[in-house]
Amino acid sequence: MTTAADMTYDPFDPELIQDPHPFYHRIRQLAPVFPSSMSSDMWMVSDEAAKVYVVTRYDDLAYVLEHPELFPSGNKTGPEDPPEVTEELARGIPKAKTLYDSDQPGHTRLRTLMQGAWSSQRVEQFAPRIRDWAGKAIDGFAGTGSAELFAEYADVVMDHAILDFLGIPSEDHEQVHAWDKLWVKVFIPGHPPEDQRAAAREIVEYQRYLERLFNDRRENPRDDVASALVHATTDDGDRLTMAELVWGLMEMYGAGYGNTAEGLANMLFLLLHEPQRWEELLQQRELLADAVEEGLRMEGPVQWLSREAAQDTELGGVTIPKGSTVMVLYSAANRDPEAFPEPDEFCPARRGATRTGAKHVAHGRGIHYCVGAGWSRVAIRAGVEALMDRLPDVRLRADFTPEFHLPEPMVRCVKALPAVWQPS
Template identity: 30%
Template sequence: MNEHTKASAGGCPFSGRGATFSALYHEGLWDELAEARQEEPVFFSQSDDYWIVTRYDDVMSILHDHEHFSAENTSDSATPMHADALKIMKDGGFTAEKVQSNCDGERHQRIRDVSSKVLNLRAFAALEPKIREFVNEALDRLEGRDTAELLSEVTYELPARVIFQLLGIPEEDMEQVKAWSGTRTTMNFSPSTYDQQIAGAKDMVDYWQYCVNHVKERIDNPRDDLASKLLEIRGGDDNVITLNELITVFYGVAFAGHETTTTQMTNALRALLTYRDQWEAICADPKLIPQAVEEAFRYCGAVIGWRRRAIQPVEIGGVMLQPGEPVIMSFGSANRDEAQFPDPHTFDVTRKNARKHVTMGNGKHVCLGAPLARLEVKILLEEITRRFPGLRLIEDAPVSHVKTFVFNASESLHVRLR
């Protein structure tokens, strides 16, 4: 950390809150962030090597300030990649680019415009019958049982089955693609060891080559799927989108299109079952479910932290940042900011402004798949409350979380079905 950064905080950034704070999900995180919002809303975290921004208005300001902040570090490896891992990826032909959530300016807008012609409300709405079919197939497997682990048995595969409909990925490849996605989560959003990076680099090469081969096959044999439609829009014109950019879009959607939704479904169910009166409310009145979906995005959003980098001197929350300094926007904290959400630590399916959450971003970089995620969680809640209204948490079941500063992702959800 340079002297300029130290001066920007009015002293050594390692003192006070930032000396002990970690943005990795952990027990007590919400209490720590609540204190920070009141006492030190922007602070430097020594363990994370990022400035942490906690208040809603400051987070929104950064999301909409493309003059002073860049999105290019959004998906950078949480631990700098070792040269050996980088060599594996280079030698393996890994040429993924920064194309959507992690790029800026004209390039971002050009590629987003192309992607949105395929990934849009009309395309997502057309999936509703298939989503409902997939949900009920998963719930059918629970009938006649007393207990279940809903993450592994329901929410893990559902979003993948849905997005793979759009992508044209065969269901027999689902387990492998999900495994590669888990590796990417570790590489990009969690601290990693040398051994994890070497293994991860090999996985990323395999994942990338899978996507390359899929797109190349669609060049010769187009179908009704994402790659084929993007290729048609491209029309061989690199000014529209290059082939490598197109493959990168496919590679990104094959990851982002299901991982966060798996987590959001799991979190929504846990919150509703923890606040039993809220579960009973949506069972009694299914019209509350869309609002419950938004409250779940706010209260227990899958994405709790997102990155930016200052590209010009800029003041945020009373702290002067200099070019190059990295920021974690704490979406989880912003979504519980008392200035925006009264009684923010309570889960309330009747909350009027729950949709103001920032879990899916905001502004130019707002998640293209947000409407699909909303639809999937809504349908799951509609069907599971209809079929299993007596669903309850197994209260003494252990709950562990993935150690990442980006996702609030538990690793199990044990329930009694009746």
């Protein structure tokens, strides 16, 4: 009989990257909460964790996310920054807590000041601009009859759209995108020290650019996120500091671009890999919003995130010692059959909801529920709509074989979507 002591979990296993869901179904039955032999010093897992515990069931994951006093979020430090990086970053904007790595009471203050910039009204009003960016991308390849819909469409459209929404002038998009890509070189081990130093130096330039942007928006506000953030105040007159503005916007861009591009790519994979889904949605466009929710449930790009046990806590019949890292597997919880009947079936009518009406956790849950969740939904919907309008006969190439990869350690998405259609 297999026990929790026998279980191992390696999120970088090539077989799991390609299709983790059979493994998730198995471990939910055998050991829904288990200690993993995975090293605790991997990226975004606490340096001082005594052990890593993996959580796979919907109800257990919901408990972790809804009890931040037991499972705080702030100690996701990962590997220590190289001295070359620390020295260069010290010349920039001092590190500030962001929504992702903050705990109470500071988290509530940050969220109060930031969430207004991502209001549903602002996001919905921006949807036509997202479709404009999608149209520009489609203009570039519509006449050729073929394109790779990840690199040439999802990635490009979501990148320009989020930068536009944040308030970055279009002439600066390419530079800001290049700066953002340097984070991997700065913080992920394995790069030569001098390369890391050079990348950190560029990150400081990125920070100074954002500092100038916020100073300008303070004097010349516009209808964008940067302006909303710099003018946000609490009832008692508190404002975001410059460090919180700069680090917060860097986080918003990285997550709002990458995860939404990956979410759109995975959504298009679900629809086009089973062509009848695409055809049914073309005939019933009113179901698109529901289909997006179901796509996020089935193939949301964020596979897992981590918390730390603040005290000895029992979860799923397992005692998790204080100081342990707790990995919550969103993708496993989103296909828990106890929450979602026939979890591997694409069923837009359920809108990604559980038996009890609770929602999927592709955007998290509790106080750390993604502040940009509304943006993700609207942007993915706009990206699919534009293709339906312009290329309704689009299909994946006949020789297409799906391949998934990890563009970031906790993010899983389809690697490429080679598509064809009848050029007009």
